[in-house]
Amino acid sequence: MIEFSKVTKSYSVGTRALKGVSMQIEDGEFAFLVGPSGSGKSTIIKLITGELKPTSGTVHVNGYSLERIRKREIPYLRRTVGVVFQDFRLIENKTVYENVAFVMRAIGAREREIRERVPYVLNLVGLDTKSRRHPGELSGGEQQRLAIARALVNNPSTIIADEPTGNLDPARSLEIMSLLTEINNLGTTMLVVTHERDLVERFPRRVITIDDGLVVHDGMDGYYQYENQ
């Protein structure tokens, strides 16, 4: 579960990125986080992954209190949250298999477990036949599917997808969204940050809209017209 309560975040340069955000995303839920550039979406992601600490208020993510988390606990928090980025962030010199396997090794998994789990996850995202390729040999959609496999392999309770379709054409975008929906149907909490109105409307789910550091809309009634504010 992700829970923000009256969260503010100010940067040292004086920018107030969040001005009192409160929201709750239940286990197994699927939610979109939308909002214009500079509205505070990235700050929310960084707070969830422990890259930042809130200036005030409380943030709870999968049992961790982010306002008082210790540095050495952060890796363990991150193992409960898989992150998918717009620019994929894959390790170019590792094969598809190794890009996924090293995440399991990072948490100390046994080789036997890795040999069982990685092919299963690659099969889930449709990359089982390309396990020996390198990221540079894959298409954009395939690279994003690989990033999803990496986020998924340690069976996290939550996946945050930050503009997962931002670099993809519409057909590949739908593919990725369908994949994320499938994963959500298996019980993983899903928070998708996006700008793409079409996508939000094609997949009617809860939409949380952030603008100027505040939640301006939170509901199941589709894309919120923040542009017209």
Place this chain on the structure above:
Amino acid sequence: MGIISMKISNIGYLIKEGIRGIFLHGFMSFAAVCVTVACLLIVGSFSCLTYNVSLMVEDLNKTNEITVIIDENLPYAEALSVGTDINLVDNVLKATFKSREEALEEFLKEHEGDEAFEGVMAEDLRHRYIVVLEDNSKLEQTVEDIGQIPGVAKISADYELAEGFSTLENVLSIASVAVIVVLLVVSLLIISNTVKLAMYDRRDEIAIMKMVGATNGFIRLPYVVEGFILGMLGAAAAFGLEWLLYDWMLRELDKVDTLNMFNFVPFEQLLIPMVTIFAGAGLFVGVVGSWTSIRKFMDV
């Protein structure tokens, strides 16, 4: 138990990753080894040179002899026995007897062709001992001790030369230690910067590892293994080159007669200290360099 065994199962992988990293980032690895070799060669060569120079000064120091003149009234046999007492004095390395006849022969040789000394007889000179000291800095005390031996009439010593040698030895040892320390620090900084550059090359990879929940130890170990291997490779190459270079220099010096006065010790005599210095520096540079360089990229 589970966690421990899982971590042990990872060690093999992490070591393999470290070795793989050397080949994956071939150019940076090559640069790090080259910088290590160059820096260690400079430090090693200077250390060899200063060691040899200090040995030479030490040898030169021993050529500063003092002359102990024996009382002219002492018969030959008694003059000979004074030598036993002189040899017992602390700081005396060697006392060699020179009879008045031998002294005359030497005197005439020195003043050959000089008419003023033509009439000098052995009786005009006295028996003497040529004394070599262990440590010239204690010259004054030693002269005082020898002066108290019965039968010793006069002692002739070059205080200025002795003082000069002592000063030279002190200056040389302080200067060499200072230069070696400075060279070592500069070398470490250069090598550490090269390692940092290699780490900078991989900052994205490190950030990804952090993002997926890898612990600092998991991220660090391959880099430390890599640093260790590169450091030791650099040290081994520098050591081999130093040996070749040193032997070549000795052979070249041997060919020039006028340079025979420089008595360099063979490299075999320097083997243990050189291996220690090179291996220590290689280990320090590789492990500590990569450990500290990676720290700044871990804060994600």
